[in-house]
Amino acid sequence: MLLDIQSLRHQYNKSKDAKCAINTLSLQVEPGILALLGPNGAGKSSLMRILATITKPTQGVILWQGQDIVKSPQLLRKELGYLPQYFGVYEQLSGIEFLQYMAGLKGLESSHAKSVIDDLLNKLNLTHAAHQPLKGYSGGMKQRIGIAQALLNDPKLLIIDEPTVGLDPHERANFRQLLTELAADRCIIFSTHIVSDVESIADRIVIMRGGTLIQSATADVLQQKVADKCWTLTVEPSELKQIQHEYIVSHSIRKEGKLELNLVADHCPDSKATERAASLEDAYLYFTSEQSASHSAVRIR
Structure with a gap:
């Protein structure tokens, strides 16, 4: 070195x-x-x-x-x-x-x-x-x-x-x-x-x-560390503020009047959430976020 x-x-x-x-x-x-x-x-x-x-x-x-x-x-x-x-x-x-x-x-x-x-x-x-x-x-x-x-x-x-x-x-x-x-x-x-x-x-x-x-x-290792913590969830726009309070939102896209969110959390954040591939930005937000990314409860709608 x-x-x-x-x-x-x-x-x-x-x-x-x-x-x-x-x-x-x-x-x-x-x-x-x-x-x-x-x-x-x-x-x-x-x-x-x-x-x-x-x-x-x-x-x-x-x-x-x-x-x-x-x-x-x-x-x-x-x-x-x-x-x-x-x-x-x-x-x-x-x-x-x-x-x-x-x-x-x-x-x-x-x-x-x-x-x-x-x-x-x-x-x-x-x-x-x-x-x-x-x-x-x-x-x-x-x-x-x-x-x-x-x-x-x-x-x-x-x-x-x-x-x-x-x-x-x-x-x-x-x-x-x-x-x-x-x-x-x-x-x-x-x-x-x-x-x-x-x-x-x-x-x-x-x-x-x-x-x-x-x-x-390395970037690959950091992504692997959050590989099981990345989710996609589609919600109503009115739900965004509460979700941002509860979870790390790394990305959002508006589709047909709803929001498709990329979330980072230790556990599945909602019964309708689906797993997705992790990015380096997910890892960065997970490790630097002041809010806890850990939620044991599942949101049921």
Whole structure:
């Protein structure tokens, strides 16, 4: 393994009653794509800032290739690429000027930086916009220039926080393809709360809730864990509110004046419910829902 996280804990407020942003998290990361999945406030961004050596954890050990980066963060920084959730750019600069500036900050020699920047602009389909001001870039183009700056030093660990927020479906699909191409020889950790962004590309998915790691598995294994908890039920629209209170509703379709609901529950929720195949979204909602998915009684209508 390249990255070994041991008993990580973090509190922003040092009082005894303060809520933990990360609560005793342990995780081992191999080369490939690791997706952090969880709702807002799950602790994903806090974890990524710690791994990017921006925030020092309250407790715990993080080893990068056997070296403790909590005590010596510089050991990782030369091999680290980071794209935060809120990535600001100098909008008056062109794409190439911005990358030249970032390359200088990262200590790349100018002759080497030029060839690296040209290669990244080509790889990220930004060559045509290299001399355009960043203020004219679309959301997807700004994300790609953000990835380019993160890749300038050819990092062995690439950390990307909520990379697809604000992107349209086409840009999101292109971004997923890019991550797949980049994952061949490095560790990529990216966080999201959008399930569709991870199910086709992640080698492993970590689900977090309330600062705690609650699941770590492949998409297939996560779906298998809820395979016997997924149901379809057709109801009157007036029943929806009560059902949402009782069960996890992962999807709904209106058909001929009624609602066809996909439910997630430990037991059959209704005598007229039928079993269905589980999805990754079902697993995500089941493991992160604050309401109980367990109901022993069957609704009889």
